[in-house]
Amino acid sequence: MPVCPACGFENPNEQRACGRCGLATELFEPVRAAVGLPESDPEFARSVQEIVDALGGEGPPVPPPHGGGGGSYPSGFPSPTPAGAAAGPDAPRPIDGLPALPPAQGIAAARHQVEEYLAIARRQGLDTSEFADRARAAVAAEDGPSFEVLGRSLFIHIAANFTEEFEGLVARRNELAAYAPTSGPDVEFESCRAALALGDLGGAQRRLRHLDATLTRLEDDWSTVQVLVAQAELLAETIRELGGDPAPALGPLAEGRRLARAGERGAAEPVLARAGLALWSILEPSFLADLARLKDRLLASRATGADVGPALAELREIAPDLRRRSFVSVVGSYRRLRDLVPPAASPSSAVAGPKL
Numbered sequence: 470m471p472v473c474p475a476c477g478f479e480n481p482n483e484q485r486a487c488g489r490c491g492l493a494t495e496l497f498e499p500v501r502a503a504v505g506l507p508e509s510d511p512e513f514a515r516s517v518q519e520i521v522d523a524l525g526g527e528g529p530p531v532p533p534p535h536g537g538g539g540g541s542y543p544s545g546f547p548s549p550t551p552a553g554a555a556a557g558p559d560a561p562r563p564i565d566g567l568p569a570l571p572p573a574q575g576i577a578a579a580r581h582q583v584e585e586y587l588a589i590a591r592r593q594g595l596d597t598s599e600f601a602d603r604a605r606a607a608v609a610a611e612d613g614p615s616f617e618v619l620g621r622s623l624f625i626h627i628a629a630n631f632t633e634e635f636e637g638l639v640a641r642r643n644e645l646a647a648y649a650p651t652s653g654p655d656v657e658f659e660s661c662r663a664a665l666a667l668g669d670l671g672g673a674q675r676r677l678r679h680l681d682a683t684l685t686r687l688e689d690d691w692s693t694v695q696v697l698v699a700q701a702e703l704l705a706e707t708i709r710e711l712g713g714d715p716a717p718a719l720g721p722l723a724e725g726r727r728l729a730r731a732g733e734r735g736a737a738e739p740v741l742a743r744a745g746l747a748l749w750s751i752l753e754p755s756f757l758a759d760l761a762r763l764k765d766r767l768l769a770s771r772a773t774g775a776d777v778g779p780a781l782a783e784l785r786e787i788a789p790d791l792r793r794r795s796f797v798s799v800v801g802s803y804r805r806l807r808d809l810v811p812p813a814a815s816p817s818s819a820v821a822g823p824k825l
Contacts, residue, residue: 474500475721475743490740491720492747499750500743520764521784560646561639561658564632564665579616586623589670593630600626624670631665631673638677641684648698649691650732654683694729697741698722700797704748707800711755718747745796756803760787763810770811780809 471480474497478489486493492500583604590597603619639658642651661676688695701722705715725741728734764784771777783806790798 471497473497475747476724476740486717486720490724492743493717493720496717496747496750500747520760521781521788523764523768559655560643561655561662563639564635564662576616579620582620583616583623586620586627586670589674590623590627592674593627595626595630624668627670628665628668631670631677634677635661635665638680638684641688645684645687645691646730648694648726648729649687649734650730651687654680654687657683691729691734694725694734694737694741696797697738697745698726698729701725701741701744701748703800704745704752704796707756707803708748708752711752711759713751713755715748715751718744718751721747746794749794749796759807760784760803763806766810766812775811780806783809 471482471494472478473480473487473490473492475492476487476490478487480487480494484494583600587597587600587604590600600619600623603615606615635658642654642658645651645654657676657680661673661680664670664672664676705719705722708715721740721744725737725744728737728740763780767777767780767784783802786802787799787806790796790802
């Protein structure tokens with residue numbers, strides 16, 4: 470009974486796709502073969518190397534203008550989905566308006582409130598110089614109304630900053646929700662909202678700091694899943710750009726994302742990695758064909774005396790990245806190469822004379 474190379478599920482011979490993850494059975498062998506290839510296998514990028522050689526690819530590679538590809542994923546690699554796109558019905562609600570200012574009875578209470586707000590603002594990294602000057606003037610004059618006005622101004626200034634930070638953390642949570650569970654921080658968001666609604670700026674600040682630390686930890690823990698999901702989506706997008714259909718290989722991507730959202734990171738990562746291999750097996754023929762087309766255009770451009778060095782530098786990055794199966798870097802170099810190659814001259818423009 471065939472075993473799916475993406476998720477390990479046993480499938481009857483007559484099935485057209487894996488019963489668990491949906492990988493098309495026609496891709497079982499290509500994925501199984503790709504999984505078994507050593508990363509240093511020279512055959513994996515032989516076709517690309519031949520294209521490089523046709524352009525005079527011998528000698529040390531020229532550093533690409535973007536600073537190098539390499540086997541690691543680029544820093545700051547974009548999230549799988551745009552910010553906010555994965556918000557969903559369970560996403561934290563935005564904060565509408567500012568909370569009410571807690572009342573302060575008497576000049577001593579108003580002064581204490583101002584001092585507390587100044588301390589919170591400094592911890593937040595806000596400029597308090599103007600407010601501090603006004604506080605010193607109010608102290609010197611023992612002016613209760615001035616303390617009340619100052620406290621209100623400080624409260625609005627800090628609460629607005631907290632609202633902006635809250636929205637930024639929600640955006641990070643929504644990006645994270647595209648590939649990881651967020652039930653923990655979601656509870657913290659509601660606690661932070663409650664503190665702001667009560668006008669408890671100190672409590673809101675503590676919760677915001679804790680939320681930031683929680684999201685940072687989750688982003689670090691789930692970074693591999695994020696990159697694998699983004700890689701698979703990038704490969705699927707490139708398949709479509711080249712006129713192909715990624716559907717036979719999208720099942721493992723959906724299954725990997727389901728496992729990830731359920732918190733099963735260890736089970737999700739190998740399924741998502743094999744989703745990338747399955748998508749690459751669909752992309753590779755059209756990818757190599759388009760590289761060959763770009764090679765012909767580069768040769769024609771070089772024959773006219775044009776500088777093809779930057780394009781050649783990108784092309785040289787593809788072969789070693791393919792051997793390392795760094796598909797994100799491969800597609801990134803390919804897209805930059807595609808932008809650097811001049812369009813093919815039309816036959817009519819080549820023979821047409823100058824207009825009078």
